Amino acid sequence: MSEPVVEIRHLNVDYPTRIGVVRAVDDVSLTIERGEVLGLVGESGCGKSTLGMALLRLLRPPGRIAGGQVFFNGRNLLELGEEEKRLLRGERISMVFQDPMTCLNPLQRVSDHLVETIRTHRPEVSKKEARAQAAELIDRLGIMTERLDDYPHQLSGGMRQRVMIGLALALNADLIIADEPTTSLDVIVEAQFLELLRELQQQFNLTILLITHNIGVVAELADRVAVMYAAKLVELGDVYPLFDAPLHPYTRGLLRSVPNIRLTDDDLEIMSGVPPDLYNPPPGCRFHPRCAQVMDRCRLEEPPFREVQPGRSVACWLY
């Protein structure tokens, strides 16, 4: 197997606040292989988006990386200087954000957005050439080339999100971090976008970190799935075995509490309780207050995140 694109080791991210420090990502270790779609799921506040921003080194202050290592193509990202970090962004690592309505500068045309990205990293490309590349790009994304000089407000939500993907494709990034890319899109547009993403992924062998709370989107697109709960990684595995037989009680609860339009069985499984307050996480396993299979040990000792089957890891005392 080739070297992974990203290897995260024991990453911690802290948010100091007035009433204390919140550890938003707590001791997460994870690899992303070349050409795979890794789905990172969890509920709001579980730390999944923070993890994504940490990879780009774009944490909003006062957020900071408090420990661990992140290797990108073999280089430790956390040891890079400002300039090296900047060059990595946009060129090797690209990002697609949740709300395409607010993610594009309203004063820049579609062409400006793309040309700017290309020329920032390839200053030798002439403006004209960059523009031609941009036209080719949006054509491939299913946007008519006449719209190249449109402003963001003239585009629909779906088209804007395609432009965001265009920014990622412009320089053949090694890793695309897509943070809730379809959450603000309507159902049909969402499906169209996922379809496009799947096509592009296969065509260009893209590596995508797909961060979402939408279990359906992960099921549609991901090759592997990582589940986060209260800043911790709780389960990791290939998409089929993970959906067929989730190991962690949280994963199981999460999957069963999602309405499925195809199922005839009308009963949703209901998970009791709410995710813990990260200022004051429960001792032991963080899921234990909500867990139906809780044991004494769970209340006291934190379960390690370890491989229990080949390619399958879980943090739970049951295994």
Add this chain to the structure above:
Amino acid sequence: MTKYIIRRLISLLPTLLGVTLLVFMFIHLIPGDPAVVMLGEHASAENVKRIRQQLGLDKPLLLNFEAPAQALRGEIGIGEGVKGLFDSQYLGFLGRLLRGDLGRSVHEKTPIADLLKLKFPATIELSLLSMAFAIAVGIPAGIVSATRRNSIFDGLSMVGSLIGVSMPIFWLGLMLIYFFGVKLGWFPTYGRLPVDLSLERVTGLYTVDSILAGDVRALGLALKHLVMPSVALGTIPMAIIARMTRSAMLEVLQEDYIRTAYAKGLSERTVIIRHALKNAFLPVITIIGLQIGGLLAGAIMTETVFSWPGVGKWVYDAILARDYPVVQVAVLVITLLIALVNLLVDISYAFLNPKIRFE
């Protein structure tokens, strides 16, 4: 875009009409006979009559219904009757304005238009320079404050701008005169140029005229005279612009597209200049436009303190002297100027903002 400008120009017309009506009515809002008010209690009946005639105060206010009535009674022809209908004080005033006849100053006995030509450039020069000062200091201060939020610079500049906003112009003007004029003697304390210096009048803007004349000494002197009045007049707008720029920048820097810009791999400089500043500029431009209105009001104070021979001082003197035709014209000119500036602001706003441009 052209359509937008035309539309905005058309929408200016009702405003202007309203302003002329207000300015016209203003003379009638003063209690008592305007002619007597102007000339004072002890004026001779002859003088009062002359002024009344000169101002057309003997005619009806808005429309002369007497003429058509006469025409209906057959006393005069229909054509004359219709024509006579419009023989009123307001329409006469409007007609004279359109012909460029602004009337005569009661005191100086000269046509107001000639006086205006003399005073107007002085005010324009002062206003332009104070605005340039306000923008040149306010915007960079706001940007630096926003990007170095909560730094010492930010604190100092925000306290400074708070003081700037709350400082009365006349006091600031007097302090400047006291320290930099009287104590240190760096700058002249009144007027636009030394009285003994003559300069060929082309535009009336002395800085421009001195450049046209190739007179470096005059240019230096003109600028020296401008420094203190410009600072006095420009301080409030500068403080407001600085605060506005800071808060607009802070808001824009939180936007998702700024994150996108960083994610593209742009340097901080590029992000701030190309992405943040351009967007933050939209609200700042509106504020600048609004400040220009305030600037012209402030000019009255500043020009009085620095004996600056502009429209502001002229109005001040005219009010004291009860020279109402002058006040009328000056108010009209100032309003017109404000309306035009706001139009320019709107157009530049539309030019910068594609959402409006493409509507």
Add this chain to the structure above:
Amino acid sequence: MSDNLVEVRGLKKWFPVQKGFIERLVTRERQFVHAVDGIDFQIRHGEVFGLAGESGSGKTTTGRLILRLVEPTEGSIVFDGVNLASLGDEEMRRLRQRMQVIFQDPFASLNPRMKIGDAIGHSLEIFKVATGEEKRQRVLDMMERVGLTPARFFYDKYPHQVSGGQRQRIVLARALMLHPDLVVADEPIAMADVSVRALLLDLMLQLKEEFNLTYLFITHDLATAKYICDRIAIMYLGLICEMGTLEQVYRHPQHPYTQALLAAVPVPDPHARRVKRLPKGEIPNPINPPPGCRFHPRCPHATAICSVEGPSLTEVEPGHLVACHTRFPA
């Protein structure tokens, strides 16, 4: 008494497009957003009626029209035999007690400076139903019933001190204080966390039984609607394109748009992955909706007539109505 709690007939809401003063003088033509463009439906006593569609379909406006938060351009709404248009302000105010609303964002609909207990009991004071100790007791009872327990603990808290799911319970409790007949729920769980959604849905169903409620459930999420609705209407660009029982619409959708919408919903099961046949493009601008059938420019089955004549909603089997010329049973 009729079976229907709400009857909507020929309901239209056109919002004028805002223009400047001068422009109105220059151009005679006025433009309108055809938010709701002539819809008929009934909500029966005790059912959960779903109104589903994408953004811009008019579903939210329909909900507001029924609550009379906006005035209809045309058409009538009959609530429990009373035509709302015939009511004066005071009568409407009294009738409002019988219809309550829950919005998508519970945080935005709660006054941040009002204690939770006071917010829930506010309507009791407005309508002079109960005050003081009696009010407090009633509020505490209601809080227990929606699961805000211990009620005494939550009573004096402020909205920002509780979780999102709990806020949605507060909104529910507040809506139920006056024992309404109809609850209009506009995307009530869209903001809630995944693991909390099922819980809230379940609570809503439980309260419906307990309080004998009728729901108008407005949503863009067909998967969620499936778990709670008895009947459902699918809206597209201000019109209903298909309506029927859940079974009829989900199992045998006949309108190509319904079919596309159902196919597009992501399924939380990787085995269900497949290439979908999706309509082209996105929902068009409701200012100038396409002529004929509004879906025809995107419809894979469109024929010549579709671009000319708008199909009317016709009954294809008892209780199942479809507005389509071609009708391809899935």
